[in-house]
Amino acid sequence: MLGPSQTGVSLPVDPRRHWMGLMATYDPALIVKFSDKLYSKSRGIIFAHGFVGFIGGSLFSLVLLFAVPPMKSSGWAVWLVCAGIFILIGAAHGRAKGFELRLRAQIVLCQLQTEIHLKNLQDHIIRSSL
Numbered sequence: 245m246l247g248p249s250q251t252g253v254s255l256p257v258d259p260r261r262h263w264m265g266l267m268a269t270y271d272p273a274l275i276v277k278f279s280d281k282l283y284s285k286s287r288g289i290i291f292a293h294g295f296v297g298f299i300g301g302s303l304f305s306l307v308l309l310f311a312v313p314p315m316k317s318s319g320w321a322v323w324l325v326c327a328g329i330f331i332l333i334g335a336a337h338g339r340a341k342g343f344e345l346r347l348r349a350q351i352v353l354c355q356l357q358t359e360i361h362l363k364n365l366q367d368h369i370i371r372s373s374l
Contacts, residue, residue: 275356282349286342290335297334301327 305326309315315322 272356272359275352279349279352282345282352286345286349289342289345290338293338293341294331294335297330297332297337298327300334301330304330 302323305323309319309322
């Protein structure tokens with residue numbers, strides 16, 4: 245993964261972006277930091293969704309136990325089955341969401357890498373034409 249010191253890209257700022265003396269500057273380190281945050285967010289999302297599934301499954305089993313009186317005798321089994329199913333559903337949803345975040349981070353890093361290669365190519369063409 246690229247670090248902030250490895251990017252080496254400094255692009256000129258468009259003069260049309262001036263507004264009341266403020267100018268937005270391009271910072272490739274910010275892009276790397278954003279992708280790192282996406283990766284760290286994707287790591288915790290599977291556990292979080294699984295935990296929410298556990299809570300949802302527990303609540304669903306309580307509702308089921310009170311709604312269907314014959315099931316009260318097998319309360320722990322109903323709770324285990326409901327919690328287990330909901331944990332699996334939550335973890336699967338979390339895995340899909342985590343993949344989405346990792347994919348977005350990869351797209352951002354790919355765009356940055358493309359920009360770095362194009363900048364290096366541009367510098368090489370300029371040097372070779374002199």
